[in-house]
Amino acid sequence: MSPVRPVRPVRGSHPGPAAAPGGYAGQALIVDVSERGAATVFPLAETVLLYPNADPEQSDGTVVLFTERFNTDDGLAHLVPVHWPPAKELPDADYPLVLHTGRLLQHWHTGSMPRRSYVLDTIAPHAEVYVHPEDAADRGLAHGEMVRVPSRRGEIRLQLTVSHREALGNCFIPFHFREAAANMLTIDEIDPYSKIPEFKFCAVQIEPLAAPRCREP
Numbered sequence: 001m002s003p004v005r006p007v008r009p010v011r012g013s014h015p016g017p018a019a020a021p022g023g024y025a026g027q028a029l030i031v032d033v034s035e036r037g038a039a040t041v042f043p044l045a046e047t048v049l050l051y052p053n054a055d056p057e058q059s060d061g062t063v064v065l066f067t068e069r070f071n072t073d074d075g076l077a078h079l080v081p082v083h084w085p086p087a088k089e090l091p092d093a094d095y096p097l098v099l100h101t102g103r104l105l106q107h108w109h110t111g112s113m114p115r116r117s118y119v120l121d122t123i124a125p126h127a128e129v130y131v132h133p134e135d136a137a138d139r140g141l142a143h144g145e146m147v148r149v150p151s152r153r154g155e156i157r158l159q160l161t162v163s164h165r166e167a168l169g170n171c172f173i174p175f176h177f178r179e180a181a182a183n184m185l186t187i188d189e190i191d192p193y194s195k196i197p198e199f200k201f202c203a204v205q206i207e208p209l210a211a212p213r214c215r216e217p
């Protein structure tokens with residue numbers, strides 16, 4: 001790799017500390033190393049640098065990418081109509097809620113790294129299912145109660161959180177917690193066009209732990 005060289009700050013940037021790490025005075029640097037081993041240096045500024053940017057030392061970059069034409073043969077935007085198919089598994093009488101899975105702010109994917117952090121794990125220490133207040137009330141469930149969430153594939157046990165962020169008829173479970181693994185519930189259907197697994201949509205129920213299991217998977 002070529003040695004990193006100091007560069008001039010871009011417009012609106014700080015001169016930085018008197019002596020930065022590595023013996024350079026001023027602005028912090030980002031180094032982009034290409035496959036050929038050459039180093040391209042970008043300064044860190046108070047404002048973002050936009051891409052593409054032919055001269056990052058002097059320019060803030062391309063504000064609007066396509067102003068006169070699009071990057072197509074005729075220069076026009078090509079809009080393609082598509083048919084919207086419904087999800088493979090829709091809510092019904094046995095499983096009336098739509099489950100969405102995703103991330104929390106404090107964790108990432110399986111939690112194998114952020115759950116080792118004392119601070120992050122203290123903020124979000126356990127799995128929760130987030131549900132609309134009316135859906136909780138209809139089932140006689142209280143905020144903070146331990147519940148069972150079954151689907152046609154399996155079930156998990158976790159804490160209920162009443163949340164106005166969830167739409168009526170929907171619930172949300174983060175997938176960071178192996179002790180209440182959300183993918184025990186999700187469907188293995190694949191989108192016929194994109195081939196993406198349908199992990200974000202399936203039908204579930206939420207029950208108190210004392211409720212009897214009255215359905216077959």
